[in-house]
Amino acid sequence: MFIHIGNDNVIQSKDVISIIDRNVVTSSIIMEEMMNHVKSQEKVLGPTDEAKSVVITNEEIYFSTLSVSTLKKRASMISTISKLDDFSDELE
Numbered sequence: 001m002f003i004h005i006g007n008d009n010v011i012q013s014k015d016v017i018s019i020i021d022r023n024v025v026t027s028s029i030i031m032e033e034m035m036n037h038v039k040s041q042e043k044v045l046g047p048t049d050e051a052k053s054v055v056i057t058n059e060e061i062y063f064s065t066l067s068v069s070t071l072k073k074r075a076s077m078i079s080t081i082s083k084l085d086d087f088s089d090e091l092e
Contacts, residue, residue, distance in 0.1 A: 003074050005055050006066040007046050015057040019071050022051045022063070035061065 001013045025031045038044055038061050046063035053071055055062040064071065 003071070005062055005071060005074075006064045007062075009046065009062055009064070011055070011057055011062070013075060015059070016055060016075065017058065018056045019068055019075070020054050020056070021068050022053055025054055 002010050003013050003016070004010050025035060035044070043060045044063070045060055047065060048063050050065050051063035053064045053066060053068045055064055055071065
């Protein structure tokens with residue numbers, strides 16, 4: 001399944017490692033070091049100035065203008081949808 005994380009970015013839900021508040025990144029020296037390392041590899045995407053959250057995946061880090069709670073709702077909605085039974089064959 002996919003999650004739209006804002007700013008025209010859509011990622012696979014299975015690739016998400018963590019979704020954290022933007023303020024956590026700026027308040028932690030370890031997180032800042034990690035971000036600088038990833039930035040040097042040019043694997044940081046999205047608007048860093050307007051970001052409310054940070055989505056960490058297997059390959060990239062995305063800055064999102066959506067809040068953590070909004071992204072969490074989207075991710076849990078996808079989880080719920082994937083658990084639903086498929087009755088589409090019965091409609092034919």
